[in-house]
Amino acid sequence: MSRHSDEPPMRARIPADVEREDRVAFGLTWHQLVILTLTGLLLYAAWTAVATLVPPWLFLVGAVPIAGAAFFLAVGRRDGISLDRWLLNAVRHRRAPHRLVPADGPITPAPAWVATTAGPGDRLPLPAPLQLPARGITDDGLIDLGPDGTTRLVTASTVAFGLRTAAEQNGLVAAFARWLHSLDGPTQVHVQAQRVDLTHLADRLRADAPGLPHPALEEAARAHAAFLDDLAARWELLHRQVTVAVRSTRSPGHTVHQAAEAVRALSGCEVAARELGPEDTAAVLAGALNPSAALGPAVHRPGADFDESEQL
Template identity: 50%
Template sequence: MTWDESIARIPADVEQPDKIIGSFTARQVAIVFGTGAALYAAYTAISDHVPLVACAAVAIPVAVTAILLAVGQRDGISLDRYVLAAIRHQRSPKHLVSSLEDIPMPPTWIAAGSQRPPAPLKLPARGVVGDGLVDLGPDGIAAVAEVSTVSFALRTPDEQDALVAVFGRCLNSLSGPAQILVRAERVDLTETVASLRDNARELPHPALASAALEHADFLQELSARHELLRRQVLLIVREPVIGANGSDVAAARALRRLDEASRVLGSCGLTARLLDARAVAALLASCFDPSAPSLPDDDIALPGEVITTGGTW
């Protein structure tokens, strides 16, 4: 029995669309040939009544536009999808509010002009429930854990093979949807610098105090000259909700899957810490505004909590 040892090229981008004719995908072929067929049908219908020059004056701009939409790109997105996204953005409401109900129209005596009324903001996350679980509504329950990192380059080849084997075993043990998210967030060294200056006064030797103050000055100068970032690795697992008591069952399954993943990752020196409700709320808030500095967990209010101010009356 012989095997055909023909080589099949697999693109690095597994989501890259297949080529149908030459370097054209099915979407590009449909745009170009669909426009050509429509122009030819229109020409055969009106060729006896309209001069050829007039038909060409109308057909050439339409054909050029179709070719540009098919082969052109903007920011890595094809022009046809870019134009459709721009049209949807133009027609969609711009003022959104966090309400699960439809927003009523304003009274007629309010001079609202031509501005559209607010629309409900539809998010995939309904809220943060107990133990830091994220309620995704019909999509189920998600649990989020922060995973530490290890230095792969500093390990020996045998240790690197062991790490790869453990990570592969962790991937093979997945029994449901999971996501590994690596995100960058800003680092604020204000509290670190202040802590170093305060603790330097209590050090037993003047040389240690001087070194601590110099290190505090170095960190302050470093944060002033550079935008400091840190990497955060998150492991998110999701479980669907099935049945009347599906939320409790899905939450238990999600927590059990994270516990199993933490035990497997612990074999290669990684620790997975389940985020509590405040940490998850802070994480979701930072995802809406990644450029803003992160807030302390104590400054994040959970859903249903009463927000008070510390001012004097």
């Protein structure tokens, strides 16, 4: 038995406020201080302008609600963001067009003689061009993001972490931490769980069973098809697809190098990873635009050559 078999598992505390803004004064951020300062200056300017015309108590009656609204706007939060930014995003969403279509330029308005039933002047609003961050996929499988650089996708397998000993878990965590510390550019790890349909696999086994060379093999095929049907009926089977997106704003060659380093580093975590080519990259992007599409075993999945026994 290894002398490290009794090693306690590694524990790491991850703070929940890693993106919290720095507090400058009175427990407030620069953003909050600017809102409160501007509100105070505006109220002071208003009091200076009407001090000789309005009694102080009347000015306070009107100023207190304004100051309270500014304070609530500065310190309030909704959906993890400050309330003023949340309201600004709500206004932008309300004013933005809600019908987007693929187009290379502005949408040509319909002729005046085309009758519609909604919108200003009894006309429907025009759709707007759909602007996606990706401009295309190169022959090397890189996603062209224009001024934001290029991105390379790497598909990765999962690891049966809970079945390892404490020493093995610590080794995996240390290897993964070394990869994270080596990153010098934006990197995203995307884990998507999709349902797996085993119906057509069971049907194929039943269809091929009569052609097997021995009756015992035919019986085993039918039994396995019945097992798959029972498994699908009793459990909700999921396939976890892990994709690592490595982006660089330097050169496409640097993006390729970063993706190769990610594959090499993940291999130290016992993760089978490989870079995606143009076809697989296009399939991943198409799946991201339609995440509700059903995933069956007959559908090609990037990285399907990996051992999926640990992914179900």
